[in-house]
Amino acid sequence: MQKIIIRALLLAVIVMGPLAIASTKAVLADQQKQSPFNSEHYDYVTYEEIVEHLKRIEKNSNRVSLEVVGQSTEGRDIYAVTISDPEAKGKYGKIQALRNKMFQNPEDAQNWVDKHPDFKVPIMIDGSIHGNEFVGSDAVLKLIERFAFENDQETKEILENNILIFNAIVNPDGRVNATRYNAEGIDLNRDYITQSQPETEASVKLLTEWNPMVFLDLHGYVNYSDEKPGLIEPTTPPHNPNYEYDLYSKWALDQAEAMEAEIVNNKESYETDFYQNIEGVHIPARDAASGWDDYPPIFAPMYAMYHGAYGATIEAPSNTWDGVEWQINSVMGALKFATENKDEMIKDQIEIFKRGINFQHPDHEKGFFPEAYVLPTDKVDPNSTLKAIEHLQQNDIEVEKAKQAFTLNGKPYEAGTFIVSMNQAKAGLANTILWDGEDISDDTSAMYDISAWSFPELWGFEAIPAQAEPDVQSVEINNIKADGELSGKGPYLIPNSSTEAVSLVNELLQNGGAVYKDTNGDFYVEDQPGSNLRTLVKDSGLTLDTKEIPAQAEPLKNVDVAILKDGGIWKSQSHSGTKIALEKLGFEVDEISPQQVAEQGLAGYDVFVYSGTESLISYQLSEANQPFGLKNAQQFETFQQQIDNFVTGGGKYIAVGAGASKATKTIGLTDVAIETGPRNSNGIVKVDYLESPLTAGYVSNDIGFVYNPVWYTNLNDQTLAASFAEADFFQAGFWKNSETAAGEAVIIQEKDKDVTLIGLEAGFRDHTSHLYRLLSNTIFE
Ligand SMILES: [Zn+2]
16 A cells, blocks of 8 residues: 555656656666666666655654765765654653763663663664665665654554664665665675775764664565565574674564564565465574574674674565565564563663673683784884774774883883773674684584684784783874875885885876886885875875885886676676775776677786686576676687787786686686685685795785685696695685695796786775785786
């Protein structure tokens, strides 16, 4: 019924607008709905239509406030809708008073709850983080409509006890382009701990502002069975040890079953037989043993759990209006459950912060959490550490700096060294960002996604766990931004030490500056009259010392890079992480599709990067994937010929990861054996980086990251640049029988042509910035 109301209103909006605009809009909306990613041809409400609705609703309801909380990659507004009945116990129902207490004096906050039963709890509901899972935002719109205007008993009771915060369209570009990912090709629901994308940043800002008690993330489409279609979390094991999981699981399953009950009890609200015959919902924690876990903090609800929320992913059974109704019922189930149990639920949420502040973790072995982390800063290139400090602060984690010099475990640290005390409300989140992780290969049969993400190792900064609080006074940090500077008269040494350092090199080259590269991989620049060196260096954060340019250093030239574009095979863009890494390194990068390579070749490019699935060069793809690969056998041959011409003509070819390595062999650019581990394996590894221009700036025993691991055997005419370490090379993550790859080659280069294979995931989802320079080293070699 509500569906018809919304459609009728839409029509009204379109008719009222200028006719030309309305018809262009209609054509555009129609194009979006014909996208290969909407194969069901579901008639969803478009981004523009939702925005118009939200504005009208805000105008006509005294309960609703609409706020722009950020912009998408393509510049579309991201909207938060807050619904709270001002006539019921005051607009925000004392939550701000409680919120401050929660983090300062949690015990007081818990007592306060007993004395003020009339407070309202914040509940956050996110729509369609995966752009093509349309039903999420459609359900959100109908829920907003209901809570803005209805006055039935159920609505009133929910608004008396809760403040509803909707992130109505988490991924605007994804909805407009009908893609799962955002316009950068990043799956936002893998980006929560990294927060590399503006959409994730907006969502995290909203989350830390409200610190909701419940966090619901509306997705689709999962069906384990016809009787129990759809899926609602909590999950199967393994659970991340940084959670206070006992407090979460005390409520999470009951919350899910309350949603399930609402879905089943409202069978008459569905249109189709399939939905009318539903008997339940698949709840992984109850109905499965493994394979749907909440281990990594990369998913929105799991990230929210570190802020104490009862988080749940909700997967509708289908991309249909019944799917929307199903989502609405599930949310209603959760809202009723929260209304009934808010006092006890929020006291357990506050208990998490209490455990943090008091450093009492009854479910953890002593020593699991260190007392503090100490983060020293590199004088010449503080970029990685400062980026980490900023990240911690944005995530509600308190960071201080030492007032004086101090010693820890016999090692001296300077005044100004950063200290993250673990006696703080969100200690679990701090630890999940700063710890090394663990090897969980034997803990489960399957993992859903990554199993290791250590920021110190993958962003490349030091974070030393201290088992006792450092004996030094510390103070709050005000400004952490460091300006770079030139020391002496030059020429200057630019160390090959961070993404920012390489980016400075590229900026200088693009501005026509002369930059030289030494055989050890470091860079040198001379100040020329009228150059903007000083400004660029200031922005870079680097301190450049004067040093004579070594005789053997060679001038660098600005290069044009092409990367093979994955248009969306299996609804993802497998090249995106590497593309972002190259851009962060300052390279000018063009995406070029497999068909374009075949048709146009690579003239004008110096470097060609293949990073992504081997299916990119296939001509035998499923119908849905056909537009993204090659047309036929003949086009494959042309593609191969074009690459061959490029390499023969002096072009540089770089393959990154398992898929690209296999493809490189398929097109005949290498004859080594490409070995791969099980597909869902991933983790942090120890790597022996050998003396080579490709490994400049890395110590011999450094870190790497693998995802769908790959390594190379039967080397014959190749130079070895790096191999997995011999002993204990697998540090953290999930990779059964990883020992088969110990000591094996992982970065190699052909001797007779400029072809390099990098088995490590050097540019993984904008997270592995410590490894980005493996790409620039190869390009500048
Ligand atoms: Zn999804």
